[in-house]
Amino acid sequence: MALATEKLTNNQQTVLDLLEHSKEPLKAYAILFNIQKKGIKSPLQVYRALDKLIEIGKVHKIESKNSFIACKHKNCDSTTSTSFLICETCDQVTELKKKNLSLYFTKQSDQADFKYTKHNLEIYGACKDCKIKH
Template sequence: MAIASENLTKNQKTVLDILENSSEPLKAYTILFDIQKKGIKSPLQVYRALDKLIEIGKVHKIESRNAYIACKHEGCNAKTSTSFLICELCDKVTELKNNNLPTYFSKQADKNNFNYKKHNLEIFGLCKLCFTKN
């Protein structure tokens, strides 16, 4: 049976829960600190939960920040590919969805004789709020 969010384990649920209720990406040790009262004691427990959540596409890693974010999209393609807008002022992160980036990248890759599988894209700039403020 396919892994769905219903049959996550306790640790996985705990980690996913804190990420889903966070307004910003969280670091692994921040997660650890925040959930120690729920019985998770070691970094490895957090990393293992994160690994599984990433594998099933419920969580993505922001590589340039070493931070983790819950995916808000139902069945997005992000088990493999991720695309984010990252505000350089307020650090707000927005996941790009419903985009045709994979198609576009596949073409770009073709030009370089490269067989596209997936991607990680991090776009930096200013979110609307920070842009209008400045």
């Protein structure tokens, strides 16, 4: 089983480095464009690296934006469930990392006779900085 501590390959590390230094989530082809100088030539190389990074919880996908973001949490176990605050003004994304969200969704699911496994939450609005400037 893949662990967050396992050693990354060159391609994986290159993609992760880029994402970790990005202020906003990046799209796959934006990633490709940015790391072509490092020898990565095809979309598939990017997608494969992303797949692995997502699998081990180092990267998450923001579905509604087809974009990818590095996880800021150490030893992230969110290989499946994710919760984001997405600023509609500046595109910055914060990941919510709270057990109570999963608990809440489990309860909500129960009420609908549905067995919760995982979730994807994308909250849109205005971040701390942007809401001040209206």
